[in-house]
Amino acid sequence: MKFFMKNDNIIESTEFKVEMIRKDFPLLTTTVHGKPLVYLDNAATSQKPWDVIKAIENYYAHQNSNIHRGVHYLSQLATEAYEESRKKVAQFINTAHNHEVIFTKGTTDGINLVASSFGRKFIHSGDIIMISTMEHHSNIVPWQLLSEYSGASLSVIPINEKGELLLDQFKSMLNKKVKLVCIAYVSNTLGTVNPVKKIIEISHQYNIPVLIDAAQAIQHLPIDVQELDCDFLVFSGHKMYGPTGIGVLYGKEKWLEDMPPYQGGGDMIKTVSFDKTTYNELPFKFEAGTPNIEAGICLANAIAYIKNIGFDQIHRHEHELLEYATDELLKIAGLKIIGTAAHKASVISFIVDNIHPYDIGLILDKLGIAVRTGHHCTQPLMDFYGIAGTVRASFAFYNTKEEVDQLVSGVKKAVRMLS
Amino acid sequence: MTIKETQDELIEDFSLFDDWMGKYEYLIQLGKDLPLIDDKYKKEENLIKGCQSRVWLHIDYTGNKVIYTADSDAIITKGLVSMVIHVLSNHSPEEIVNSDLYFIDKIGLHEHLSPTRSNGLLSMIKQMKLYAFALQSKVNN
Numbered sequence: 001m002k003f004f005m006k007n008d009n010i011i012e013s014t015e016f017k018v019e020m021i022r023k024d025f026p027l028l029t030t031t032v033h034g035k036p037l038v039y040l041d042n043a044a045t046s047q048k049p050w051d052v053i054k055a056i057e058n059y060y061a062h063q064n065s066n067i068h069r070g071v072h073y074l075s076q077l078a079t080e081a082y083e084e085s086r087k088k089v090a091q092f093i094n095t096a097h098n099h100e101v102i103f104t105k106g107t108t109d110g111i112n113l114v115a116s117s118f119g120r121k122f123i124h125s126g127d128i129i130m131i132s133t134m135e136h137h138s139n140i141v142p143w144q145l146l147s148e149y150s151g152a153s154l155s156v157i158p159i160n161e162k163g164e165l166l167l168d169q170f171k172s173m174l175n176k177k178v179k180l181v182c183i184a185y186v187s188n189t190l191g192t193v194n195p196v197k198k199i200i201e202i203s204h205q206y207n208i209p210v211l212i213d214a215a216q217a218i219q220h221l222p223i224d225v226q227e228l229d230c231d232f233l234v235f236s237g238h239k240m241y242g243p244t245g246i247g248v249l250y251g252k253e254k255w256l257e258d259m260p261p262y263q264g265g266g267d268m269i270k271t272v273s274f275d276k277t278t279y280n281e282l283p284f285k286f287e288a289g290t291p292n293i294e295a296g297i298c299l300a301n302a303i304a305y306i307k308n309i310g311f312d313q314i315h316r317h318e319h320e321l322l323e324y325a326t327d328e329l330l331k332i333a334g335l336k337i338i339g340t341a342a343h344k345a346s347v348i349s350f351i352v353d354n355i356h357p358y359d360i361g362l363i364l365d366k367l368g369i370a371v372r373t374g375h376h377c378t379q380p381l382m383d384f385y386g387i388a389g390t391v392r393a394s395f396a397f398y399n400t401k402e403e404v405d406q407l408v409s410g411v412k413k414a415v416r417m418l419s
Numbered sequence: 420m421t422i423k424e425t426q427d428e429l430i431e432d433f434s435l436f437d438d439w440m441g442k443y444e445y446l447i448q449l450g451k452d453l454p455l456i457d458d459k460y461k462k463e464e465n466l467i468k469g470c471q472s473r474v475w476l477h478i479d480y481t482g483n484k485v486i487y488t489a490d491s492d493a494i495i496t497k498g499l500v501s502m503v504i505h506v507l508s509n510h511s512p513e514e515i516v517n518s519d520l521y522f523i524d525k526i527g528l529h530e531h532l533s534p535t536r537s538n539g540l541l542s543m544i545k546q547m548k549l550y551a552f553a554l555q556s557k558v559n560n
Binding site for chain 2: 355373374
């Protein structure tokens with residue numbers, strides 16, 4: 001394939017390809033403060049392709065109905081589309097069963113579900129839940145809440161200065177009291193790709209189940225839950241070019257069967273009487289109430305879009321952007337990249353001398369460049385580095401080298417103004 | 420100078436700049452020029468937490484005048500803070516309570532007052548007015 005070869009002509013064809021992809025994303029052509037938008041906040045949320053936008057419109061124009069309970073035609077239609085999407089998700093991450101895919105509101109909701117349901121049954125006083133220094137607050141606070149009412153405690157896997165997990169320390173921290181290991185596949189702040197397969201392997205030697213927070217991985221890497229052998233895996237639709245308000249919790253059947261329901265309500269019951277309620281089978285046991293039907297259905301369109309491009313091409317292009325941006329940013333005097341792991345996704349956090357990240361973010365915004373500034377919901381990680389926050393640029397497959405150039409010249413301008 | 424006059428003066432100052440860069444450079448200069456708060460007042464009780472930048476506010480009240488001093492860790496926020504202080508400080512609680520802060524909007528920096536910015540500026544202004552209101556109620560009673 002031309003795309004992968006390296007000579008001058010082919011680089012042009014790479015750019016040509018990106019330009020074609022960009023046409024699928026209407027918001028990428030917008031202007032901000034009179035300047036063309038340079039969208040580098042993809043780790044917060046991704047833009048949506050026409051395929052997804054049109055599917056949302058199509059749902060409300062042609063399919064809208066409540067699912068799983070209607071006898072009528074439209075309800076059947078919506079139910080079929082919703083369940084078809086579940087199958088697409090199951091294939092996408094290669095689950096053993098379709099009913100191991102639980103639709104949630106998003107990653108945070110999925111983690112809270114496990115903390116609540118798995119926690120009630122399997123976490124007791126004196127137990128340990130293991131997380132890491134680089135976790136997002138969403139993979140810290142639910143476990144703290146669980147610890148508060150169960151009497152369990154948290155233990156934290158340390159990292160080195162580059163932002164890599166210290167695996168030897170991790171091994172030495174494992175013991176019979178550890179009941180669950182919860183780790184980000186990719187750090188939202190540092191971009192570190194953690195060796196989750198190894199972590200799962202080691203944890204399983206102690207019979208400890210593992211939850212993988214794949215919110216920042218699902219859009220960058222192919223994920224096969226059976227190959228990983230993870231017990232739980234969570235992610236959000238909106239970070240993978242899909243709709244907001246839908247997410248996925250994958251759980252191994254044996255755990256999901258054993259866990260009590262999360263919330264009570266419609267759809268999750270088999271029979272209800274005032275004496276005793278019996279619960280519905282998987283996955284419905286964990287899906288109380290009318291879900292976000294439209295988002296659930298249209299998640300399948302986002303998956304189809306990603307599959308159509310292919311993870312090989314996604315990875316190659318994003319990695320090229322990561323390397324180019326890293327090299328170019330490091331040419332700026334006083335700029336320091338936070339997170340220099342050997343394996344990284346296309347996320348770059350940086351600080352410049354003593355300049356506040358918020359000030360840099362404000363100037364970049366005026367130049368039409370969207371980045372995120374602050375602690376990125378990883379305050380303990382900021383404490384580890386002894387900083388208040390960073391500027392974070394996160395790249396998607398629709399970003400270009402020209403946009404990296406604009407970022408670099410924008411940062412230079414901001415530094416000139418602020419120094 | 421009244422609160423209104425100070426605001427009008429600032430609006431005139433900023434009218435010299437016809438683009439955002441000029442305005443921001445002036446703001447940054449204001450932020451740099453003013454060491455606004457004594458370090459001993461940069462304590463937890465005086466901290467107004469924005470998600471993005473932090474603001475410290477210290478308030479004195481003498482001779483029916485409220486004296487505000489403040490600081491921020493982000494320079495653009497500090498520039499904005501210094502203008503608000505310049506406008507409201509050294510006035511009576513009544514004047515502060517009844518004041519209408521229109522200058523930020525007029526000089527085209529209204530986006531910084533959006534609650535979504537979470538830079539601490541909006542909370543600081545609320546805090547300043549609330550304090551003046553409490554003083555006013557105390558005086559009236």
